[in-house]
Amino acid sequence: MKYIIIGGVAGGATAAAKIRREDEHAEIIMFERGEYISYANCGLPYYIGGKIEKREDLIVQGITTFSNRYDIDVRTLNEITSIDTSTKKVTVRNVQNGKIYFESYDKLLLSPGAMPFKPSLPGIDDPRILTVRTIPDTDKIKSLTEKTKKGKAVIVGGGFIGLEMAENLKALGFMVTIVEMIPQVMTQLDPVMASIVHNELRENGVELILGEAVMAFHPTSEKLYVQLKSGREISADLVILSIGVKAETSLAREAGLKIGITGGIEVNDYLQTSNKDIYATGDAVEIINPITGDPSLTPLAGPANKQARIAATNLVHGNICRYKGSIGTGIAKIFRITAAVTGVNEKTLNKKGIKFISTITHSGSHAGYYPGSESLSIKILYSPKNGKLFGGQVVGYGGVDKRIDIIATIIGQNGTVYDLMEIEHAYAPPFSSAKDPVNMAGFVADNVINGKVKIVTWDIINNFDFGNDYLLDVRSPEECKQGMIKGAVNIPLEELRLRLDEIPSDKRIIVYCAIGMRGYLASRILLQNGYGNTYNLTGGYKTYLFAHKDQEIMTKLGDTKNKS
Ligand code: FAD
Numbered sequence: 371m372k373y374i375i376i377g378g379v380a381g382g383a384t385a386a387a388k389i390r391r392e393d394e395h396a397e398i399i400m401f402e403r404g405e406y407i408s409y410a411n412c413g414l415p416y417y418i419g420g421k422i423e424k425r426e427d428l429i430v431q432g433i434t435t436f437s438n439r440y441d442i443d444v445r446t447l448n449e450i451t452s453i454d455t456s457t458k459k460v461t462v463r464n465v466q467n468g469k470i471y472f473e474s475y476d477k478l479l480l481s482p483g484a485m486p487f488k489p490s491l492p493g494i495d496d497p498r499i500l501t502v503r504t505i506p507d508t509d510k511i512k513s514l515t516e517k518t519k520k521g522k523a524v525i526v527g528g529g530f531i532g533l534e535m536a537e538n539l540k541a542l543g544f545m546v547t548i549v550e551m552i553p554q555v556m557t558q559l560d561p562v563m564a565s566i567v568h569n570e571l572r573e574n575g576v577e578l579i580l581g582e583a584v585m586a587f588h589p590t591s592e593k594l595y596v597q598l599k600s601g602r603e604i605s606a607d608l609v610i611l612s613i614g615v616k617a618e619t620s621l622a623r624e625a626g627l628k629i630g631i632t633g634g635i636e637v638n639d640y641l642q643t644s645n646k647d648i649y650a651t652g653d654a655v656e657i658i659n660p661i662t663g664d665p666s667l668t669p670l671a672g673p674a675n676k677q678a679r680i681a682a683t684n685l686v687h688g689n690i691c692r693y694k695g696s697i698g699t700g701i702a703k704i705f706r707i708t709a710a711v712t713g714v715n716e717k718t719l720n721k722k723g724i725k726f727i728s729t730i731t732h733s734g735s736h737a738g739y740y741p742g743s744e745s746l747s748i749k750i751l752y753s754p755k756n757g758k759l760f761g762g763q764v765v766g767y768g769g770v771d772k773r774i775d776i777i778a779t780i781i782g783q784n785g786t787v788y789d790l791m792e793i794e795h796a797y798a799p800p801f802s803s804a805k806d807p808v809n810m811a812g813f814v815a816d817n818v819i820n821g822k823v824k825i826v827t828w829d830i831i832n833n834f835d836f837g838n839d840y841l842l843d844v845r846s847p848e849e850c851k852q853g854m855i856k857g858a859v860n861i862p863l864e865e866l867r868l869r870l871d872e873i874p875s876d877k878r879i880i881v882y883c884a885i886g887m888r889g890y891l892a893s894r895i896l897l898q899n900g901y902g903n904t905y906n907l908t909g910g911y912k913t914y915l916f917a918h919k920d921q922e923i924m925t926k927l928g929d930t931k932n933k934s
Pocket of ligand 1: 403652
């Protein structure tokens with residue numbers, strides 16, 4: 371059997387190695403148009419910033435080692451220019467000498483990845499505007515950063531890669547501005563969780579320009595000027611364009627393979643394309659999101675690698691392995707914090723018309739009495755009917771990865787908030803608390819679903835009506851001195867039972883504390899004393915503060931923008 375693999379990095383190299391493990395006698399040729407195979411594109415931002423010191427460390431497997439270990443004919447700098455499905459032949463162009471030749475196949479795997487999106491804006495072809503996808507891209511950025519030394523960088527796009535680049539360019543001493551078209555970074559996060567990330571970026575000296583589109587680039591010999599929709603111009607020595615990727619589907623399209631509605635290559639559960647002898651994996655394919663049932667693109671390394679293993683098995687043995695789809699679990703380090711997501715967010719649930727409740731909990735990353743415990747914020751989204759988990763978002767300093775992985779595992783198994791409550795975790799003070807933050811998230815959700823407490827989200831405060839609403843702060847007077855929500859009345863939790871007569875019985879009562887816990891206790895007292903119209907502010911003052919501060923900064927910046 372003769373297999374041809376197109377693309378030699380995440381999906382391609384993984385599939386090639388797996389095919390060999392499954393079929394010792396197969397002929398396998400892996401084509402890669404670039405110079406390198408099996409390299410760590412996820413590590414590129416850290417090489418630019420110097421965290422990964424040696425360029426060679428980016429190469430996970432060298433060509434010779436890979437080729438010898440798996441007996442694979444690796445052809446780098448060879449690009450497939452077309453696939454003829456009727457004769458089962460591919461056309462190959464040798465990138466170095468331009469020579470064209472043909473190669474036949476019995477079975478073919480496409481893992482051509484994605485291309486960074488590059489809009490056709492005036493000035494976009496200036497050599498100081500760069501994307502981060504490959505090692506050669508990285509070399510260009512590295513050489514520009516070395517030339518401009520501690521200059522000014524503008525990052526267009528506030529996604530995972532943009533944020534990683536912001537941190538790494540800061541590490542090199544650059545002044546960094548992020549320009550993002552929507553009013554938040556990391557679009558997978560809900561705005562309230564993104565506000566924590568905004569705070570971290572600002573605290574680390576990154577200028578955030580949100581809700582602003584780039585209209586043009588004006589190059590001069592000295593600097594490049596980035597022109598924004600508001601009319602503002604920012605000077606830059608270097609621009610990183612990271613506004614997303616586009617599935618690389620030209621070969622598939624021209625070969626007559628079906629392309630899905632998202633623009634990715636359509637595959638079935640076995641990762642087989644519309645042609646029975648061609649399978650496809652990675653950033654280029656459209657897969658099903660099992661939560662919404664919708665086709666989606668998930669350009670992430672984990673899904674690409676797992677799909678490659680499944681596709682390779684099916685290529686060799688026939689369709690015996692199903693791919694269950696991806697729920698889009700991702701994580702990024704942004705200076706000192708880590709932000710992670712899994713499943714779907716509010717925007718998607720609203721768009722799909724799926725009813726949900728969301729709650730926010732703030733816990734310590736491990737037991738508070740053991741040194742080094744730091745804040746960990748979890749937002750979960752779930753069905754009000756049966757507690758089915760739709761999504762989770764975790765932002766914090768330590769232990770974010772473990773919590774998002776737990777939530778992802780439960781979502782992946784169609785689990786509920788009740789499963790979160792029951793997770794049996796490994797506990798000792800340096801690692802967690804007897805009730806882990808994910809258990810806490812489950813407990814709170816259980817209380818909400820089962821009517822033990824009613825909640826409101828922080829943004830309700832914007833539409834607060836003091837004629838009908840009573841805002842009750844149950845923190846201590848010392849805590850209140852550090853700041854309160856405007857118009858709130860302070861009755862510490864410990865005094866509440868004695869001061870019930872101060873609370874109006876004809877108003878909606880919104881209770882809050884620092885993080886939601888005492889607010890819950892106060893809500894229980896009030897609900898059982900006849901105050902049925904009582905709500906707890908989910909995530910407490912902490913959530914309000916992050917989100918409100920963020921909103922204030924943005925409003926202020928918006929005003930300045932309009933005046934300038
Ligand atoms: P790729 O790994 O991109 O491989 C595709 C290869 O196919 C390319 O090398 C291309 O040259 C080759 N090719 C295309 N067309 C042809 C052709 N016609 N002929 C021959 N060769 C061809 N994901 C995460 O989950 N976590 C992260 O932290 C993360 N960080 C990232 C950071 C950066 C800077 C980048 C760029 C990506 C990151 N990703 C991350 C995404 C992850 O790298 C991709 O999802 C994954 O590499 C996709 O695998 P793939 O096989 O589909 O494509």
